[in-house]
Amino acid sequence: MDQLRIVGGNRLSGAVSIAGAKNAALPQIAASLLSPVPLELTNLPRVSDVENMLRIVQTYGVQVTREGHSTTLDTASLEVREVDYDTVRRMRASILVLAPLLVRFGKARVSLPGGCAIGARPVDMHLKVLSALGADVSIDGGYIMADAKGGLKGARIVLQGPSVGATETAMMAATGASGETEILNAAREPEVVDLAACLSAMGAKIEGAGTHRILIQGPAEWRAASHHGIPDRVEAGTYAAAVTIAGGQLELVNARLEHLASVFQVLESVGTTIWPSDRGIVISGPDKLAPMDLTTEPYPGFPTDLQAQFMAIACRAEGASLFRETIFENRFMHVPELKRLGADITLTGSSALVRGGKPLRGAPVMATDLRASVCLVLAGLAAEGETIVNRVYHLDRGYERLDRKLAQCGVEIERISQ
Numbered sequence: 001m002d003q004l005r006i007v008g009g010n011r012l013s014g015a016v017s018i019a020g021a022k023n024a025a026l027p028q029i030a031a032s033l034l035s036p037v038p039l040e041l042t043n044l045p046r047v048s049d050v051e052n053m054l055r056i057v058q059t060y061g062v063q064v065t066r067e068g069h070s071t072t073l074d075t076a077s078l079e080v081r082e083v084d085y086d087t088v089r090r091m092r093a094s095i096l097v098l099a100p101l102l103v104r105f106g107k108a109r110v111s112l113p114g115g116c117a118i119g120a121r122p123v124d125m126h127l128k129v130l131s132a133l134g135a136d137v138s139i140d141g142g143y144i145m146a147d148a149k150g151g152l153k154g155a156r157i158v159l160q161g162p163s164v165g166a167t168e169t170a171m172m173a174a175t176g177a178s179g180e181t182e183i184l185n186a187a188r189e190p191e192v193v194d195l196a197a198c199l200s201a202m203g204a205k206i207e208g209a210g211t212h213r214i215l216i217q218g219p220a221e222w223r224a225a226s227h228h229g230i231p232d233r234v235e236a237g238t239y240a241a242a243v244t245i246a247g248g249q250l251e252l253v254n255a256r257l258e259h260l261a262s263v264f265q266v267l268e269s270v271g272t273t274i275w276p277s278d279r280g281i282v283i284s285g286p287d288k289l290a291p292m293d294l295t296t297e298p299y300p301g302f303p304t305d306l307q308a309q310f311m312a313i314a315c316r317a318e319g320a321s322l323f324r325e326t327i328f329e330n331r332f333m334h335v336p337e338l339k340r341l342g343a344d345i346t347l348t349g350s351s352a353l354v355r356g357g358k359p360l361r362g363a364p365v366m367a368t369d370l371r372a373s374v375c376l377v378l379a380g381l382a383a384e385g386e387t388i389v390n391r392v393y394h395l396d397r398g399y400e401r402l403d404r405k406l407a408q409c410g411v412e413i414e415r416i417s418q
Helices: 022-034 048-059 092-105 124-132 164-174 190-202 233-246 261-270 304-316 335-340 370-382 402-408
Strands: 003-007 012-017 039-042 063-067 070-074 107-111 136-140 143-147 156-158 179-184 205-207 213-218 225-228 248-253 273-276 280-285 293-295 320-324 344-348 351-355 364-366 386-390 412-416
Touching: 003 370, 012 233, 012 402, 022 039, 022 048, 022 092, 022 164, 022 190, 039 190, 048 063, 048 092, 092 107, 092 124, 092 143, 092 164, 124 136, 124 143, 124 156, 124 164, 164 179, 164 190, 164 213, 190 205, 190 225, 233 248, 233 261, 233 280, 233 304, 233 370, 261 273, 261 304, 304 320, 304 335, 304 344, 304 351, 304 370, 335 344, 335 364, 335 370, 370 386, 370 402, 402 412
Parallel strands: 012 248, 039 225, 156 179, 293 320, 364 386
Antiparallel strands: 003 386, 003 412, 039 070, 063 070, 107 143, 136 143, 179 213, 205 213, 248 280, 273 280, 320 351, 344 351
16 A cells, blocks of 8 residues: 655645546546437546546446547447446445436446445435335345336435435436426535536536526436536645645646635635636635634535545644534544644544644554545644655545645655555
């Protein structure tokens, strides 16, 4: 397993190109299974989660052609096959192929997915969505089985919470259902809006994406399409956090202000300066950091995928910061590793109190999940001496060339292959 070696104390400068959004790319790759004609996706990030999703659809017979920043998915020879558990266990998003396969073949059998161990993240909302549209759904022997013998039929779907994954499953399934489907309490994330844009380019009729009520008229009349994915707001937020904790100034090329309003509100409250540029956003880190009061919420609230990175910032802030995690119950697994670097953090249930202002000192640390791993990298930027981050395969799931991008900005960082 590779390691990252980081020597702290260097300010950041230069520009970072923000890659396409991993969490937008995964459902779009799955959506290619809906249509018998090709889908071209541009701006796919080169991360292991995307590579795994491409391997999954290839198992079903999808022909994947890559030329530069363009990836074409041709599903003309799609077949009902089984994807081995070793592939799907690597990420939660593998469940997103369930609805497209059901639409395409009238039945589907998909292994229960894996992913980061940050909480239960049950699949029941996905299954209820398909049941509401007329499918018979069951779980047996670690597999989800769905059958829509009479075809899917439009319905009113009321989600018990604004789940991004369940909203995406509902949208994709509804494109193959006869009649109108209304999705209420839908997730509003930019990735959901981007999936709607991709499905619309493919021939679906969708209204209301980005609100709590989405309407879809089915079945879609599919056509060959091309879609350019949105930039990764979590990657942009991570580099904004990096320059905040380490100091200096970075331009985040391709980043969008409108996707990061709640994130930048917190950054400005601690002293970071932010302004738009011709190519994206410029972030200037402060010399002194104020503490923060942060609660994770569904979009447009503060994203849970940036909570760990901002806790690293709080370790450097002067004073006490309070974090409340409302999305995933196990998303404080980075706390013991931050403590190894000298952080003063007290956990009480779903809250964490960070007493900042104490020096961080480099040490060997272990990544436990995707966002926790990058949190430790950021803490290493501000720590005295050398920090070794182990299990960086977690990082590679969602960050494209993180070590190279940071090195180009002045960070002393190297990847060590074991």
